[in-house]
Amino acid sequence: EAGVAQSPRYKIIEKRQSVAFWCNPISGHATLYWYQQILGQGPKLLIQFQNNGVVDDSQLPKDRFSAERLKGVDSTLKIQPAKLEDSAVYLCASSSGFSNEKLFFGSGTQLSVL
Amino acid sequence: RKEVEQDPGPFNVPEGATVAFNCTYSNSASQSFFWYRQDCRKEPKLLMSVYSSGNEDGRFTAQLNRASQYISLLIRDSKLSDSATYLCVVNSYGNKLVFGAGTILRVKS
Numbered sequence: 001e002a003g004v005a006q007s008p009r010y011k012i013i014e015k016r017q018s019v020a021f022w023c024n025p026i027s028g029h030a031t032l033y034w035y036q037q038i039l040g041q042g043p044k045l046l047i048q049f050q051n052n053g054v055v056d057d058s059q060l061p062k063d064r065f066s067a068e069r070l071k072g073v074d075s076t077l078k079i080q081p082a083k084l085e086d087s088a089v090y091l092c093a094s095s096s097g098f099s100n101e102k103l104f105f106g107s108g109t110q111l112s113v114l
Numbered sequence: 115r116k117e118v119e120q121d122p123g124p125f126n127v128p129e130g131a132t133v134a135f136n137c138t139y140s141n142s143a144s145q146s147f148f149w150y151r152q153d154c155r156k157e158p159k160l161l162m163s164v165y166s167s168g169n170e171d172g173r174f175t176a177q178l179n180r181a182s183q184y185i186s187l188l189i190r191d192s193k194l195s196d197s198a199t200y201l202c203v204v205n206s207y208g209n210k211l212v213f214g215a216g217t218i219l220r221v222k223s
Contacts, residue, residue: 043158048210103211
């Protein structure tokens with residue numbers, strides 16, 4: 001079974017530039033999550049989709065971050081403009097159910113903002 | 115108070131030792147609890163779910179104490195390969211999963 005696919009694996013940008021990350025969840029998984037993990041911290045939920053609808057985006061900095069999941073399958077997360085404090089690993093995860101199910105994570109995108 | 119709190123460690127133990135981690139949570143209505151393992155520069159992976167009656171998987175035992183709002187993870191006969199960060203995960207307000215900051219375990223020969 002294919003896992004959660006993410007790209008790119010690494011990204012280096014300068015502050016104020018924009019960047020986009022892509023995620024393709026496990027086939028058939030209705031729930032998709034984007035987490036931000038800053039070095040030394042646990043993953044922090046940015047946004048949760050159930051199919052193509054947003055379930056929770058309370059911790060998404062909406063002035064600079066946006067995410068979409070068109071057609072309820074793959075998803076993109078965008079940052080525009082980036083700040084130094086956005087340097088982190090961005091993890092995409094999917095699950096078959098709704099929050100109480102096992103999460104399967106992708107390998108993540110390591111973002112460095114200079 | 116943070117929703118999920120863990121002792122960051124690191125816990126440095128010799129091979130064969132028994133080690134235990136605790137995790138406290140703030141939402142008394144939480145119903146689901148998990149331990150995830152994260153290796154250096156890798157993604158988190160589910161280690162085990164934590165049930166009200168406690169559960170055991172080989173050398174790993176997880177316990178839930180609802181009255182004191184904490185969960186624990188016990189690792190017996192530690193192996194070098196157990197070295198990792200252990201993340202406590204709790205479903206919180208709005209039924210979202212909240213991760214703790216993680217506890218670092220280093221097993222040394």
